[in-house]
């Protein structure tokens with residue numbers, strides 16, 4: 001049984017209730033986590049506050065940095081173990097689970113190095129004044145994390161918050177807690193003081209809601225769905241608690257006729273099948289210039305039908321979805337596509353070894369998806385790619401921007417002028433030209449335009465979001 005981690009100790013929830021841990025590859029329960037509530041959140045916030053006031057806020061930036069670096073090194077020694085935990089908990093193929101663990105190593109390395117390079121400014125003001133700014137930590141940060149990339153999102157959210165001088169109360173998704181509970185133990189082993197990283201598991205409407213309401217929490221870093229992000233922002237606004245929202249997307253991959261198609265095809269496919277399409281920045285719409293629409297769809301169709309889906313441990317192209325309700329959600333989208341007579345170009349294959357009770361979905365390529373259909377507007381969060389054609393640059397921009405979201409965009413063209421024009425005109429927090437995601441780079445600020453959220457995490461930029469600015473003006477007398 002897995003326990004909460006509060007003040008460097010493994011503890012049961014106050015109520016003693018638990019939730020099952022299910023392996024998405026076979027649908028079977030194999031462990032339990034604590035089903036915590038407001039009492040457990042309160043205990044974690046008290047531990048965090050004590051740590052902040054008595055230890056963490058007194059460390060120098062360099063000392064904090066060294067601790068983060070030490071955690072990075074310790075995680076590096078445990079990559080295989082963490083990847084195995086994540087593989088079973090989340091149904092991730094081995095390559096993906098390892099990539100996530102390695103990204104966590106890199107986040108703590110990056111933020112460890114950033115701690116003592118982050119500072120305020122002096123401002124040339126009037127004669128007789130000395131004016132400067134301090135970047136001050138908020139204090140206790142709540143990190144509310146989804147199930148799709150627990151380690152990566154912990155790395156960027158908790159890594160950034162700690163580097164900026166805060167302590168953390170973390171709520172992982174009820175569907176993906178195990179790797180983070182282990183990381184918190186590793187942090188204690190390398191010398192993190194009790195209360196710096198606390199993990200409280202349970203449901204969002206119980207633990208997450210209690211965190212959003214808790215007056216001892218000074219800042220909320222939320223990554224998850226637009227629906228829950230809206231609720232949290234509303235709740236937190238009642239006590240004027242600042243919130244960073246990293247929400248969903250319906251990101252376009254835009255392919256012009258002059259693109260290097262051989263380079264584009266594997267990238268376009270990976271952008272939608274990575275993590276079984278359960279990626280906020282998934283390239284879930286492919287916009288193709290009309291001159292190459294048919295030949296490119298044909299090639300994409302062949303590649304889609306070669307994709308293989310199976311148990312995470314088989315390390316195929318695609319693993320299972322996280323849970324039965326997610327599988328049902330994808331099925332609902334696909335049956336809506338049928339009702340609307342949206343043509344299917346191709347589907348991958350679920351291998352025979354995949355247990356009946358696992359949550360599998362074959363990757364699916366659809367074409368001629370109308371721009372106002374929910375398949376072109378809403379996050380499926382599964383391996384479903386919607387293709388549509390465009391006439392010219394203006395039309396491509398119009399389609400790209402025609403959703404409520406604005407997280408990421410990919411543009412494929414050899415024309416340098418068009419690369420810059422598209423990067424300027426597409427409304428999203430990141431634009432990639434002739435690639436998609438740039439390998440994930442922890443250094444690259446990330447976040448949404450429009451309903452994809454506000455605030456930025458990753459990179460140095462995150463440190464601004466995890467601090468508040470104080471201006472000090474001293475008059476010489």
Ligand code: NAD
Pocket residue numbers: 144145146147148149153171172173174202203204205207208209212223224225226227228229231232246247248249279280281379381407447448452453
């Ligand atoms: P979710 O919104 O259902 O849950 C996210 C977290 O919020 C979980 O820990 C959940 O328990 C908690 N939660 C749920 N209800 C809550 C409430 N009322 N109060 C407080 N907390 C609550 O999202 P999910 O299904 O876990 O993850 C998928 C979503 O996350 C997708 O929309 C995806 O696009 C988004 N996401 C965004 C990013 C990004 O960086 N923009 C990254 C990953 C995932």
